[in-house]
Amino acid sequence: MSPVARVQSWLDERFGWAELIAPLKHKTVPHHKLSYWYFLGGITLFLFVIQVTTGILLLLYYRPSANEAFESVQYISTQVRFGWLVRSIHSWSANLMIFTAFAHMFSVLFLRAYRKPRELTWLSGALLLFLALGFGFSGYLLPWNTLAFFATKVGTEVAGQVPVIGPWVMMFLRGGPDVTGATLTRFFGFHVAVLPGITTVLLGLHLALVQRFGISVPPRVENQWECRLNERQEMKFFPNFLLRELMAWYTALAALAVLAALFPWGLGTKADPFAPAPAGIKPEWYFLFAFQTLKLIPAKVLSIDGEVLGVLAFGAAGALWLILPLVEPKRRAGGYRAVMAFGIVAVTYIASMTVYGYLAK
């Protein structure tokens, strides 16, 4: 018996290993011309694992206080061996992860993979995207540089515009009336403890639901397959799909390596709470469409405060997004077109407002 077979036998006797991996051996994945979109979820998961790994490495040196945060990140970037690489990968990977999460979500929407019985998969995925944005917002402040400081100031002010609970939310996020060292400490807590905890549970649920219901086939492809049964194609999850997924991960890794090595993430200047905000300050790209929208809304709309109206509109859009599979008209044929239209409007709006936000002064 070979050493590998002996280990397998040892595990089998104690865990029932063969029984555990048996479903994987029989698991299949639909194979059609749109299958490539399936890889986006896997890439997002891969980038999340990178985030966790590099995040733990950064924790070895990072100090979450207003007096030491900037200096500790500076130390990581300049003195710690490969510290610059770990930090740069962490920052770039965060941005790529949010991008692939958005792309995954829109691909699920346009391939109509949210349909029954996968409503909960959609809901957990959408919540995971919001959590990723929370990771981005809380992590952005941690280097305690000028841009991060003022972006957090603006971001928490926006949260403060929510009617009734807004001031309380702002106070809770900041740990006081202003962005201070107390804000940094609690953002650090959110970033490394609260959000990862919730994310782990939701991610587990999301993956379990994907396993439970399998991968969805787009309705058009399903119809074709129903008409012509011989065209139905499936591939084995292990090893065929997994090897392809590995290729996608390696491609993402290559992109990450190029970005991290050629465009190392900058540090900026240390935050000075008493200095005026730099001109033309903008948030991270994934908040830019919302920021630009709030800038464009007039101060008063029908005697309602413009910013309050904007925050409420985004809140309503976000809530609608979460429950999209549940509100899709099902009674009449073609009812899904309203959801598709909503998706097209959303993706066009986000893309155009982001570009506008970058070009605007």
Place this chain on the structure above:
Amino acid sequence: MKRTLMGSTVRLNWTPGMQHTFPVRLASLFFLLLVPVALGQTRNTCLDCHSALDDPLKLTAEEFAANIHAQKGLTCASCHGGDPTSDDNAMNPKAGFRGHIDRKQIPELCGKCHSDAAYIRQYNPSLRTDQLSQYRTSVHGKKLAAGDAHVAVCTDCHSVHNIRPASDVRSSVNPLNIATTCSHCHADANYMKAYGIPTVQFADYSKSVHHEAMAVRGDLSAPTCTTCHGNHGAAPPGVATVKNVCSTCHVYQSQLFEQSPHKAAFESAGLPGCVTCHSNHAIMHPNDQMVSTEEHSICTTCHIEGDAGLVAATGIHDHLRDLELRITRSKQILDRAAESGMEVGQAQLDLIQAADALTKARVAVHGFRPDKVAQEVAAGQAVTAKTYKAGTEALRERNYRRLGLSISLLVIGATLIGLRLWIREIEN
């Protein structure tokens, strides 16, 4: 019943307990509204006529209201006499009307209030009251006393009816406007002909580093005409005292000059201190070529090739040039590293110390001792050595990273090819 309204005692047409009817209440209200209006305005018949006259007698109520004196409650009569509240006595000499005020009398007229500390304290306790006594010591004041009515009097600089506080940017005596105000006379060749003084001061000043600081950078502490010549006591500083004027701001340079070999040499040659090299009104940005044997050298004006002065000048220039080149070299390499995404913030911050050392070395030039300049330069050179090294190491690290990236991409590429071949093998 008597009530006090706006500081005046007025009689009201009702008493407590009186049964008020509606018309009485209405009349009372009307009266109450009229009293403050009437008390707040003093009749000025002067403006009734002068607002309708042509220049130079024209003065509208709006123009007069912008005057600081009007804002403090003074009227035409405060200077011109008469009784502006009365049509009959407005221009009556018996009511003290003086009419047009002779130029020669203006300083004394203004000084009547502005030299009275007790009077001025009521309006502006921090305003000085020595303007008239200062004016009497000025060239303007002396010539006026000697009977020359063409020299500047108070109203020439402060204007007549449009007087604003000096802190007001619209004021003719605001630091931003003083040079222009002085130039009205001092840049007028015809007007200055009789005095035989040059009229290029304003043109020269407009090219100077001081004007740039004031007009371009908006630095109100930068010198203008009155900073060096005085305002009310305006006079040209003499050869012996001009260095005292410059040293008011350039303290350290002056101290170094006092200890330098040039002090005795300049005195014996009858040369003024600072302005010999820097000129007076057209003071340009100093540069290192001024202390050299090159084209724009100042030293070669007096020194000839081979003398000790020129040897010292060459030494000083070489020290300054060397540090400047080292700073430029460091800056270039750090900029290249920063553009490549390398973290060189600390080195860039350190380089500021080298720039400071260069500034100190340039100040040390005023001692005209190469060893003292070298001392300051050495401090800068030590900083640039470190910053240049930091830049070199950053670029080396960048190249190392790129090599690492290339190897990683080769490994990833090979793995991708391997995976693809594996998939093909399985699926075949």
